[in-house]
Amino acid sequence: MAGSRTDLLAWLNDLLQINYTKIEQCGSGGAYCQILDSIYGDVPMSRVKMNAKHDYEFLANYKIMQNIFKTKKIDRPIPVERLSKCKMQDNLEFLQWMKKFWDSNYGGHVYDAVARRKGVPLEPPATVAPLSTRSGTGLSAGSGGRAGGRTPVGGFRSGSAQPNEAVQQLQAQVRDLSGHLEGLEKERDFYFEKLRNIEILVQTQLEVLEGESKDDVTLREIQKILYSTEDGFEVPENAAVDEEETF
Known part of the structure; x- marks a missing residue:
């Protein structure tokens, strides 16, 4: 089990x-x-x-x-x-x-x-993907243009009012996304708790039946659904190692 x-x-x-x-x-x-x-x-x-x-x-x-x-x-x-x-x-x-x-x-x-x-x-450890130390832009000080001479994100140069507005808009988007993410996490936890309660009930009843040398096909099927994974996820025990997942 x-x-x-x-x-x-x-x-x-x-x-x-x-x-x-x-x-x-x-x-x-x-x-x-x-x-x-x-x-x-x-x-x-x-x-x-x-x-x-x-x-x-x-x-x-x-x-x-x-x-x-x-x-x-x-x-x-x-x-x-x-x-x-x-x-x-x-x-x-x-x-x-x-x-x-x-x-x-x-x-x-x-x-x-x-x-x-x-x-x-x-x-x-954190429960999110690890922090990457690799550069995502591929830019360096010698890759073109002098330091400090680049146009900031948003296409405006420092000294104008537009950069502040762009930053505020980005901050507002971050707040909106954070609120949306929080809502999704609450919804996920809500449904996960329901499944967890079902899992406990099924497992408890199966243990009782096993103590009486009995079984219940329906409960076994429910448990099988609870522990099932996406198609193609499980790997046979004697299968060769996937080259894409090794170093």
């Missing part, structure tokens, strides 16, 4: 002695690396960026993770591009697989997660 979001977070926080509040925070890759370290004990945790905020730090964590998969001959593709976008569904699916893998391979030994991180204090 696939683990629920709440159960997975409780397990993750207890195992790694962290304080994640959302599945999306696993997208930095640090927690995945330390789950593997709890099993094998030889992940180079000094190189794992548990407080990763930049894209190159995220990718460095996944590179370490891929090396462990290769060394330990773990036949499972790592969807780096999707996971590093910190989307809940992608990371939920992968964390469910990680929990199942941990259950099958953890030796029951005592694992001191804080000591393995050498006591480095942790801040829960």
Whole structure:
């Protein structure tokens, strides 16, 4: 049975002695690396960026993770591009697989997660895609024109009244977009809570039936729908690694 979001977070926080509040925070890759370290004990945790905020730090964590998969001959593709976008569904699916893998391979030994991180204090990662350190414009001081001689965004030069108006318009657009985003997040949380309540009811009833050596096909189908993913998302366990998702 696939683990629920709440159960997975409780397990993750207890195992790694962290304080994640959302599945999306696993997208930095640090927690995945330390789950593997709890099993094998030889992940180079000094190189794992548990407080990763930049894209190159995220990718460095996944590179370490891929090396462990290769060394330990773990036949499972790592969807780096999707996971590093910190989307809940992608990371939920992968964390469910990680929990199942941990259950099958953890030796029951005592694992001191804080000591393995050498006591480095942790801040829960953000739940948005990492900050990029790459230049998006491709412009530099020597790419044409002298410094300070460029026309500001909006097409007006400093000293005129128009730039202030342009900035105010942009700020108003940002406020509108922020309000719209907040509304979408509330709507998302509203429907997610409904689904979560259904999930709890179904899971509780199935546990009761299992205790009585019974089953309910309808409840199983409802649970299957709750845990289903988009077509083409799941990858067969013996499938080859997607070249586009590796370094």
